[in-house]
Amino acid sequence: MTDHWHPVEDWDGQADIVELRDLKALSEVTHPIRGRLMRRLRVPRSAAALAEVLDVPVTRLYHHLNLLESIGLIRVVATRRVGAATERQYQSIARTFTVAIEPVDQRDRPELAAAFGSLFDVAKLGFQREIELGTYDQTTVYGETSTLSLRELQLSPKRRAELMARLQAVINDYDPEVDGDLSEGERVVLFVAAYPETP
Structure with missing residues (x-):
């Protein structure tokens, strides 16, 4: 017999934005599977529901869910009884995560580079x-359904600041309030990287 979901008492709700301030947290959310989990956990989901959405065996997800919970990036937000077992619903602690890592010393730069580089790997593989x-x-890669561009721009500091502000504004304009079931649209992946290049 399956019970109804019961919210946990110490869950205060999801924050709008949380800053990632250490390399470990950044490394975990840039892992391919954990990154996909985090995106789907903008709304509460059980391990079984996640497995169905991601088309991944549920047994492969528990390790990743436990790790994300242990470092505080997701929380158990509800439970229910399913026979003799207890099923859990998870949710990310924030709707949006930003990176705010303090300047790192020379020894940490390879780790930081690897963490950010994995974001490119995830986007490429997807x-x-x-x-x-x-x-x-x-006919569609450069049409209305998708776009792909790699450019080198020569910009003044003022124009560079303008570009960054416009990119961020576009991202914010299309940032969804909730991560629903896509019944009113299709999921679109957006990956943007703009950075100064060493001559």
Whole structure:
């Protein structure tokens, strides 16, 4: 017999924004599977529901859920009895995470570079997967459904600041209030990287 979901007493709700201030937390959320989990946990979901959404065996998810919970990035927000077992619903502690790591010394730079580099890997693999599945073809990769661009720009400090502000404004304009079930639209992945390049 399956019980109803019961909210936990010490859950105060999801924050709008939480800053990631240490390399360990950044490294965990940039892991491919854990990154996908974090994005789907903007709304409460059980391990079984996550497995269905991500098309991953549920047994593969418990390690990642336990790790994210242990470092405080997700919380158990509700429980219910399913036979003799207790099922848990998880949710990320914030709707949006930003990176605010303090300047690191020389020894930490390789670790920081690897953590950020994994974001590029996740984006690349996701894009390649959709092309292989036939989601995109030559008529849509540069059309209304998707875009891809790699450019080198020569900008003054003023123009660079303007570009950063405009990019952030666009991202904020399309940031969803909740991560729903996509019944009113389709999921679109956005990956943006703009940075000064060493000559």
